[in-house]
Amino acid sequence: MSPRAAWRLESLGFERVFDYEAGKTDWTGSGLPTEGEGAERPRPGMIAIPVATCRLGESVREVEKRVEDADDTMCIVVTDDDVVLGRVTLGRLRSNPDAVVDDVMTPGPTTVRYDEEIVGLTVRMQDKEVGSILVTTPAGKLIGVMYRNVAEELLGDALDEYRAHQEHHDH
């Protein structure tokens, strides 16, 4: 739709016309400012909190100290551009002190976007007993970790309403 609009404007004599092809999906997925009736709805990115990070090639001993200092239980392996590569738990770091991050990380952790629909996401996390999930931009850059208990507290009755609605649909 936007390419047609761009061409149309150019044919009307506008000389500097650009198409933001990645569009609203990219903008909201990156947590950038929006306006409108739905702009304030809760999203994973809003309640995601920072988490310790490390790079490939780093020594486990160093990373373990970083995770302990940050009072975290895991570390996210990222590129220099903060793109998520993997995750490693504190337990796994402690049991492999002489390794490097590459040897102990679990590659390709599940991630959700900043603006993923949060009620359905939280219900799915409850069903699968997942306590936390990584939040990234559409390009895979780390924003933080969303903890399920924080989402549950924020959403309250909306979770029960979602389940009731789901059950109604299933029958």
Next chain:
Amino acid sequence: MPGSVTREELQRLVDQKGAQVVEVLPREEYDDEHIAGAIHMSLEELDEDAALVLAKDRPVVVYCNDFL
């Protein structure tokens, strides 16, 4: 030929060149949520009268949901 811009380029165009940002999705989608500062124009509204709403001496960036 209209160029395409990334998110960062869009932000730069707005901050430095006063670019006008236009959402061309249906009105209800705009009302629900749009890029801060964007205005709404449907494809049908992009006619000769567009110059009444948009300044020709400033860049215009149009967008919909995504490239699909």
